[in-house]
Amino acid sequence: xxxxxxxxxxxxxxxxxxxxxxxxxxxxxxxxxxxxxxxxxxxxxxxxxxxxxxxxxxxxxxxxxxxxxxxxxxxxxxxxxxxxxxxxxxxxxxxxxxxxxxxxxxxxxxxxxxxxxxxxxxxxxxxxxxxxxxxxxxxxxxxxxxxxxxxxxxxxxxxxxxxxxxxxxxxxxxxxxxxxxxxxxxxxxxxxxxxxxxxxxxxxxxxxxxxxxxxxxxxxxxxxxxxxxxxxxxxxxxxxxxxxxxxxxxxxxxxxxxxxxxxxxxxxxxxxxxxxxxxxxxxxxxxxxxxxxxxxxxxxxxxxxxxxxxxxxxxxxxxxxxxxxxxxxxxxxxxxxxxxxxxxxxxxxxxxxxxxxxxxxxxxxxxxxxxxxxxxxxxxxxxxxxxxxxxxxxxxxxxxxxxxxxxxxxxxxxxxxxxxxxxxxxxxxxxxxxxxxxxxxxxxxxxxxxxxxxxxxxxxxxxxxxxxxxxxxxxxxxxxxxxx
Numbered sequence: 001x002x003x004x005x006x007x008x009x010x011x012x013x014x015x016x017x018x019x020x021x022x023x024x025x026x027x028x029x030x031x032x033x034x035x036x037x038x039x040x041x042x043x044x045x046x047x048x049x050x051x052x053x054x055x056x057x058x059x060x061x062x063x064x065x066x067x068x069x070x071x072x073x074x075x076x077x078x079x080x081x082x083x084x085x086x087x088x089x090x091x092x093x094x095x096x097x098x099x100x101x102x103x104x105x106x107x108x109x110x111x112x113x114x115x116x117x118x119x120x121x122x123x124x125x126x127x128x129x130x131x132x133x134x135x136x137x138x139x140x141x142x143x144x145x146x147x148x149x150x151x152x153x154x155x156x157x158x159x160x161x162x163x164x165x166x167x168x169x170x171x172x173x174x175x176x177x178x179x180x181x182x183x184x185x186x187x188x189x190x191x192x193x194x195x196x197x198x199x200x201x202x203x204x205x206x207x208x209x210x211x212x213x214x215x216x217x218x219x220x221x222x223x224x225x226x227x228x229x230x231x232x233x234x235x236x237x238x239x240x241x242x243x244x245x246x247x248x249x250x251x252x253x254x255x256x257x258x259x260x261x262x263x264x265x266x267x268x269x270x271x272x273x274x275x276x277x278x279x280x281x282x283x284x285x286x287x288x289x290x291x292x293x294x295x296x297x298x299x300x301x302x303x304x305x306x307x308x309x310x311x312x313x314x315x316x317x318x319x320x321x322x323x324x325x326x327x328x329x330x331x332x333x334x335x336x337x338x339x340x341x342x343x344x345x346x347x348x349x350x351x352x353x354x355x356x357x358x359x360x361x362x363x364x365x366x367x368x369x370x371x372x373x374x375x376x377x378x379x380x381x382x383x384x385x386x387x388x389x390x391x392x393x394x395x396x397x398x399x400x401x402x403x404x405x406x407x408x409x410x411x412x413x414x415x416x417x418x419x420x421x422x423x424x425x426x427x428x429x430x431x432x433x434x435x436x437x438x439x440x441x442x443x444x445x446x447x448x449x450x451x452x453x454x455x456x457x458x459x460x461x462x463x464x465x466x467x468x469x470x471x472x473x474x475x476x477x478x479x480x481x482x483x484x
Contacts, residue, residue, distance in 0.1 A: 010048035015057075015140055015155045016041050024446060025121055025161045036119050038157065042096060042140050044111040051103035054143040055096040059117045059157070061089035063124075065132040065243045065307045067256050082250040085307060089124070089134070092117045103145050124308075125161045125301050125444070130260060131243045132308050160444035161301060163194060180434040181320075184228065185210050187434065189316050194441045197301050202293040202440065204235055204314055208272075209286040229273045229283050231431075232319045236267035237293050239300060242309040264298045273321075301442050314438040322430035 018039040025036065042057055067083035096113035097104070127134040138155040175190040187208045195202050210228055244257035268291045272281055281287075293314075303310040 010046065011050050011142065011151060012045045012047070013140060013142060013151055013153050014043050015138055015153055016043065017155070017157075023158050023160055024444060025119070025123060025125075025159065026163075026446065035121055038117040038119055038138075040115060040138075042113045042115065042153075044106075044113070044142070046106050046108050046111065049105055049107050051145045051148070052097065052106050052142055053103045053145065054099040055113065055141070056143075057094050057096060057113075057115050057138060057140045059090065059092045059119075059136070059138055061091075061123060061134070061136040061159075063087045063089055063132070063134045063305055063307050065245055067131055067243055067245065067258050069256055069258075082245060082247060082252055082254045083256045085245040085249050087307060090120065090136075099143075119159075123159055124303050124305050126158045127300060127303055127308060127310070129241055129243070129300070129308070131258065134303070134305070134308060162446045163441065163443040174438060174440075176436055176438050178318075178434055178436045180436075181432055183211060184432070185318070185320060185434060187316075187318060187436065189314065189436050189438050191314050191438045191440060194443060195295060196445050197295055197297065197299055197442050198445050200295040200442075202237065202295065202314070204291045204293070204316075204438070206233065206235070206289045206291075206316060207286060208233065208283075208289070208318065210283040210320075212284050228320060228322050230287075230318060231271070231273055231321050233270040233272065233289060234267055234317045234319075235269075235291050236263045236315050237265045237295075237299070238262070238313050238315045239264055240311050240313070241300070244307060244309075246306060265293050265295070268293075295442065299442055301444055312440050312442050314440060316436040316438070318434040318436075320432040320434065322432070 021036070021038055021040075026034075038059060042055070044055070064086040065084070069083050094115050094117070096115065123136075124134055126136060136157040136159050138157060140153045140155075142151040144150055172193040173190050174193045175188055178185070178187040178189075185208070187206065189207075190205045191202060208230060210230070239262045241260045241262065242257060243259070245255050247253045247255040270289055272283070272287060272289075299312070300310050302312065
């Protein structure tokens with residue numbers, strides 16, 4: 001690990017970490033795994049004689065959350081007291097030179113002090129987010145005489161957590177069965193339960209099949225056509241980060257929470273019913289699809305603390321269209337016009353009680369003749385609203401997600417997730433949205449720190465090439481498919 005150096009006048013100091021320290025904790029944060037030791041040395045270079053009272057080093061870990069709940073501009077407003085909370089995760093101190101009443105005179109020379117800290121296995125991994133962080137660092141200090149400036153050196157210590165050993169193969173997969181519209185569609189998804197953060201591969205296997213209704217089976221067989229089809233299948237890796245405060249450090253004793261949903265790897269979309277993709281596509285037969293996501297350090301590991309929680313899941317959204325309404329549209333319009341004519345003739349035969357009643361019947365007759373039979377929605381989906389589709393969770397949605405879901409579902413009318421779209425120049429269709437979530441755990445490798453690093457710029461005459469950098473990187477893991 002690189003050394004950190006600081007110099008102030010007649011004295012300089014640097015921290016050197018032992019190469020055997022990888023910063024990887026094994027097991028769960030509530031387990032009983034063996035602790036690891038942080039070892040290193042503090043090197044003090046004295047150029048001129050100085051008086052020193054104390055030399056100490058401290059290892060500290062801190063978790064801090066900053067949530068801005070103000071509705072005013074972010075440039076002029078500061079986070080309220082109830083939105084800021086800080087907790088100390090660990091604090092360990094060690095005196096390298098005991099404090100004395102009289103300052104000790106150090107002659108010019110080089111002084112080496114060794115230190116060692118035992119780290120608990122319950123420490124969470126290092127995290128840096130938009131509204132909070134989990135940070136660990138070493139702080140070495142030299143306390144000089146009263147009228148002299150003290151010297152401080154800081155060194156960041158990254159901590160990673162490995163839930164499994166590299167020697168154990170990843171054969172654990174989880175299969176989730178979809179529960180939306182069980183009478184119309186059957187769909188399942190399977191993915192690994194645990195995946196590595198450093199180059200891990202996440203294969204997603206999806207099986208989709210529409211269910212034929214008995215009353216339409218004979219008619220569809222004669223017409224050689226289907227009324228339902230799958231328009232698109234969208235899948236993505238969702239990272240949910242929850243920032244929250246306990247209210248113990250607030251003057252009002254109020255707790256605040258905020259959740260950010262990110263898709264660091266983007267999303268993948270299939271179009272089964274699109275022309276040219278499948279010549280003999282039949283939605284009533286079982287169709288299998290697969291997507292692969294390669295993880296990178298942009299994806300944070302799973303974390304569960306009192307202030308910050310990070311979880312991951314594979315989100316699958318299936319968009320299904322029912323074209324049966326296209327055939328019923330002309331009949332509905334004819335029946336509607338007939339009802340309008342009957343109501344108009346009935347208005348003529350009904351005796352007139354007053355002028356107001358005549359005006360009301362006349363106005364209703366005009367509205368029934370002019371206004372067509374339109375569905376309650378005039379909004380169509382667009383590519384810019386694709387990210388909002390991922391917020392259609394089943395039962396794990398938070399408050400903000402619930403508002404989005406209610407806004408989307410209120411457009412659909414009576415159905416659970418049925419959206420009626422109306423276009424002036426297009427036929428009406430019924431759209432069904434089916435969602436599925438496959439939870440996964442993102443962890444770190446056990447021996448990631450021992451892998452060779454890519455060639456550095458300062459150690460070479462020219463920048464390294466792409467092939468040379470790839471040759472020094474660790475190989476990507478391979479997962480055995482459950483079907484083989």
